Amino acid sequence: MSSLYQLQTRLQETDDPVVIRVFGALLNAMKLGGPFDLSLLDRLSFADFTLAVDSIRVWRTQRYVLDQDRPSAAAPARAT
Numbered sequence: 001m002s003s004l005y006q007l008q009t010r011l012q013e014t015d016d017p018v019v020i021r022v023f024g025a026l027l028n029a030m031k032l033g034g035p036f037d038l039s040l041l042d043r044l045s046f047a048d049f050t051l052a053v054d055s056i057r058v059w060r061t062q063r064y065v066l067d068q069d070r071p072s073a074a075a076p077a078r079a080t
Contacts, residue, residue: 003054004030010051018043026052030059 011023022040029036041049 003051003058007051007055010048019048023048023052026055030056 007023014020022044025040026036041052044052
């Protein structure tokens with residue numbers, strides 16, 4: 001199971017206000033491309049911290065792959 005999916009599932013199933021705040025902020029930042037305060041991760045248990053870091057890694061890898069697939073706006077179009 002993808003760590004992003006696990007993160008979302010953990011957020012939906014928990015009553016822990018710290019997890020709700022941190023995971024909610026993290027997911028919003030990833031979806032909207034906004035800022036996220038990494039110091040918030042220090043408030044999580046080690047298991048939740050690991051899940052958050054793994055999710056960031058997966059999210060960044062997916063963005064990197066997508067960025068590689070898109071033609072750059074700065075690159076000149078090639079004539080055919």
